[in-house]
Amino acid sequence: MTTATAPVPAGTPGHPTPPRSPHRWQFLRAGGVDQVVFRNGEDIARIAELDQKLWVALACPTRGIDFDARTLDLIDTDSDGRVRPPEVIAACQWACERLRSADVLLAGSGTLSLDDLDPTCAPGADLAKEGRRILDLLGKQDTHTLTLADIADRGEWLASMRFNGDGVVTPDTADDDDALRAVIEEAIRTHGSTPDRHQNKPGLDRARAGAFMADALAMRDWYAQGDEEALPPLGARTLAAAEALRAVVPKVDDFFARCRVAAYDVQAVAALNPSPEAYDALAGHTLDANAQPIAELPLAPVTPRRALPLHGACLNPAWADAMATFARDTVVPLLGERDALEEAQWQSLRLQLAPCEAWIAARPDNALAGLPRERIDALLATRDALLALIAEDEAAEHHNRLLTDLEKLLRLQRDLRVLLHNFVSFKAFYRREDAIFQAGTLYLDGRSCELTVQVQDTARHATLAGLAKTCLAYCDCTRQGEKMSIVAAFTAGDVDFLFVGRNGVFYDRQGRDWDATITKLIENPTSVAQAFFAPYxxxxxxxxxxxxxRAAASEAGSQAALQTLAGKVATADAPADASASAKTPAKPGPILPPGSRIDVGTVAAIGVALGSISAVLVGIFGKFVDLGQWIPVALVGIVIAISGPSMLIAWLKLRQRSLGPILDASGWAINGRMKVNVRLGGMLSQTARVPPGAKRIAPDPYRQRHGLAGALAVTCVVGAVLLMAWRMDWLDPRLPPRLQHDRAAATTPGA
Structure with missing residues (x-):
């Protein structure tokens, strides 16, 4: 007897989910490469199963192509400026996980219904909830459709919200709390600011707020330490007394040291006081009582008595104010009223205020060190409120992240299909739907070139792109101060009139027109027909x-001869020597131009040469005529001998013509050859043609007229054809017997 067992759900521990059956892909062959066809969302959802050897491209740049840069930045998760298959696969899977059906990704509309989001998974449910919240904020309670424009303009309504999720609070975030607003402004002033993400206003983040409050706590602890250790002598006035003493300590110590030296030796008094030369140096300038040269003089006249006047004309004017403050805040509270200070009294003051001086020296060195104790306490009173405000703004980051995810999903819904047709396959290019790497259309030399690619470095690009076996023209394009470089592939028509410096017009994908000038040319054949005529x-x-x-050389020689002759004619009647002319008068004679004598031997040699050449030509022509009916074959052989090598080379190059090296040089990684055959090349470069149905209303009045030369040429051609027909007996049936070529054959039937 067997016991029935309940079925075990697939995927439970010990019972793994059976593997899915292999996905059935569909391919089309174009450019000599099998390219996958994306029929439905299932193809996108299972793109990870597609062998990457079948991908057309393995990498592409995020800039320099006609594709939304923001979408590419969202796909480029490592932010290296390049998109690779793992990132494309991750983007497809990320989008499919949040949608009910991946078929939505093939619509490419840039709109998303909240019903398309999958509520059974947490990411999809969160996005649906956030989408509903955004529509409500935008006042679209009656719609369930979210557009990319709704998300793209989020900065406007996020900026109007008090908390936008960037963790940065500005003074405006405090609303009506004046104390909190003042604290934020104080922190920005002392510790710098962080720009708000949406309004770019200076604000305060958690790190800066923490540093600000830490400095305030350090100052409060410092003040508390002073209450316990440093302030007993005068209470709250001890700090002012110590500050006044610290301001004059170096100068007072210097004065009493000089006095001790003077007491040691009276002769040193003159040297310890300023010399007359020092005063002479001061006398030559406009004096200021607080000038540095005066401040460097002793605090008072140095004497062995060692008593420092606290006020009066004997004090250095540069230190009068500091000494008055010292006398008021330090001497009077601790020693009482007096006119002078003895050294022992000075040391007593130092000893009484030593704890306070040590406390002041231990004051924290931060941006809040100059604030009074009451202000520090007021700042710390708002600490909890400030951190709570930042925490509340940070809590909104969850909505901000969901907003970014919605933007990414909407952009993928609009652009992912285009990317797949220009990355995994090149369907857009081979169906002439404007591939993302095509920069625009170049009009030049009576044709339009649609295969144009933006170039950053012409020299570097040409090194690799030359392997494409394609006629390439590199152009510099300018428009209203803007500059751009492109490379255009000429894949049809002749290239006889393409040269560096030739000008044209380039239209980019946005329809803007640019002035284009050829700067570099890589010549290659465009067709076998062009190669046929190339040797001729x-x-x-x-x-x-x-x-x-030869004409230029002959003209130069003639000009030189004429100049020589003109010089001789001009000086023919001038006496060569005055004495000789007096004895023997010169007789004018005929003037012969140089080179007028002709050697008879030369004439004979030329005649022999011409005769030999004529004999050879006549012999060749005779042999050619003797071929009879094989003359057409001979003509074809001659043509093949001349044009055959050129046509063979062109055919081999056209078979190798491909798109890969052109894109590889622009930063792509092309996985296949991506051939550009003659038929496709004829579509990518179209020559000028009169539209169908149009007609010419008049002949060209300026056309070339050949006249007599043309008539003679036609007569010679007709004569040659008639002679060949007569030699091959084609005309015998129509000619009388005496004019027939083979008379015997013509008279035999009659006999």
């Missing part, structure tokens, strides 16, 4: 250059 164009260009060089 090069040959014609070479002939033109050689003819131009």
């Amino acid at each position: 164009k090069k040959f014609v260009r070479l002939i033109e250059e050689q003819v131009a060089k």
Whole structure:
């Protein structure tokens, strides 16, 4: 007999959840690479299962591309300025965990219904609750849809709230509590400020408030220590007496030391008092009683008597005020009224106030050291209220964090699909939906180039981008003081008229127009047809250059000869020597230009050479004509021999033309070849064409007219064709027997 057991729920300890079946992906092939297709939210939710070898890109920069920078910053969790597959996977999983269905991420609308949030998990429920709170704050109680604009403008209504969650309190946060407001202002003045997150006003955070109150406590403890140890002699007036004594201690000690030396030897009195030279130095300046040179003089005239006058004309004027305060606050309370102070009395004062001096020396060295005791007590009375105010503001940080999460979710709902189609696959590029790396469109040389990428360093970029086997033009773009560098790929049309310095117009993704100038050019073929004509164009260009060089050299020689001839003509009637001309009169004769003599041997050699060349050409032409019906094959062979290598090289380069090196040089990490074939290249670079249905209303009045030369060329071509047809017996059926090429064959049937 068997015992029935209750089914065990999957996922309980000892009974792990069975693994999910492998996800069935769909791919499309473009650019020679298999690229995943995101059909529904399940594809996004299980993106971690997609082999990263099948990802088109493995990294991209967060700047320099046409994508929302704030969204990329939220995805870039390590803030290194680059997005990689783990961060994309984490963003997808983070969003899917908070939504009922991941299909919402494919909408790309930038709006989110609160019903789309998953209430069964804590993150989704918290976001739904926070979203409802935000809508209520915005006065949208009747709607359940949250937009990115509602979150993006949160700074305005957060700034209007007393507590915004940044942990920083400003004087305005205290509201009507004047005492607390004064404490916050005092703390900002003495300990610096932290800017408020939303209004950027100076405020106080917990760290600064703690330091401020710690300094206040230190000052209160210092004052309490003085009550017990330092203030008994005069009570509350002891501090003032000690401060007055400390102000004159160095100068009074100096005076009594000088007096002791004078008492030791009367002859030292003159040296211990200021010399006449010192007074002479003072006499040359505008004097001030408090000037430093006067303050450095002895406190009073030095005598062996060792008595310090406390007031009167005998005191140094620079120290008169300090001595008056000392006499009033220290001498009179402790020694009574007197006109002079003996050294023994001075030492007695020092001894009585020594504890207070030690207490003053132990005063905390902080920003609150100058505040009176009553102010310190008032500051400490608000300590609990200040810390409670900061704690209340910090408590709102939970809402601020949820607000940031809502912003992230809304941005992912709007932008994640675009990122996946430009990172995991390049669907946007191959469907010509403006990929995020495309900077705009360049119009130059009668065509538009859509494959343009923003560049930071042209020289560095060109080193790697040259491996793309693509014709690249680097351009500097300027607009109203702004500057930008781009690289444009010319993938169709000829490149004969592309050169450094050529100007065009660049339109960025925002539709703004920029002046563009080519600064660097990497030449590569754009099509096999272009490569077919390339050798002939090069040959014609070479002939033109050689003819131009020969013409320039000939013109220079002619100019030199004419200058020499003109000089001889101008000096022909001038006597070479006065004495010689007197004896033998010169007879004018014919003036021959230099080089006018022609050597007969040279003429003969030229004739022989021309004859030989003519014989060779006639022989070649005769052999060519003797080929008969193989003449077309020979012509094709000649063309292949000339254009074949160029076409082969172009074909090989076009097969290797790819997008990868261009993007890699811009900071991307492209995982595949990403080929740009001829068909795609023709779409990325479009040449100028008259629109369908349009017509030209008149011929070009300035077109090139060939005239007689054209007629002769046409006549020669027609004659050559007729001669070839006659040699190949194609015209015999239509010609009389005497004009036929093969007369025997023509007369045999009649015989």
